[in-house]
């Protein structure tokens with residue numbers, strides 16, 4: 001296969017990261033998946049044109065070097081004179097904000113000011129990022145990593161079972177009839193009532209319930225700061241609940257035609273899954289076209305079937 005070299009490289013970077021996370025866990029008693037989740041969050045808010053780092057956490061320089069520190073001397077003692085948090089993690093006496101082990105040691109120190117429990121970490125994250133969605137995304141990602149004991153979670157699935165008849169085309173940005181001048185933020189996958197709807201990614205169920213436009217819907221936050229929105233469902237899988245960890249292929253519910261009215265409204269349009277994707281860059285969320293991803297995941301799902 002043409003991609004085997006790229007895959008081998010990717011595997012080794014996951015292994016390198018995991019070794020670093022396990023090492024800092026041993027040193028600090030903070031579970032590895034919190035470091036992994038913080039690192040993953042920061043990687044996914046960065047401009048993807050930048051070269052990929054082993055560890056992507058960037059600690060603001062006023063925190064690393066200390067407020068009022070005029071120099072960027074990485075000597076650990078010089079930094080501590082200015083009450084900078086930059087710490088030496090690899091034992092060379094230097095606190096280098098570009099060194100993976102120094103970054104993780106410094107991150108650990110910032111967390112340890114609050115403690116090692118889940119609640120302590122949540123508070124530390126809130127104080128550092130000052131943003132609810134960031135804290136929620138990191139805690140969700142940590143839960144996914146903990147559940148699967150892996151950070152190499154690249155599998156995907158198509159959201160409608162391939163065993164059922166379905167059809168879709170690119171309707172991104174089209175105008176729609178209900179709700180005024182909203183543009184269509186997603187792809188409609190037409191299928192019969194009851195066709196299973198599956199999670200496309202690893203993630204955590206963030207939202208469930210009725211919405212005027214979406215009917216019965218589910219929102220899943222994945223580990224790449226992307227929110228996946230499934231709407232017009234007929235119903236949910238038994239036991240599905242907010243906070244639940246899901247993987248690609250997990251059945252969320254089934255195709256329906258709910259929405260465009262008060263709770264329970266159904267049948268105002270042909271049954272279909274409305275599937276939307278929203279990216280969070282650490283400041284705001286915006287919708288982007290899921291169609292090319294759906295095409296790719298459909299191919300992946302087909303190959304797995306064969």
Ligand SMILES: [Zn+2]
Nearest residue numbers: 186187188274
């Ligand atoms: Zn739609």
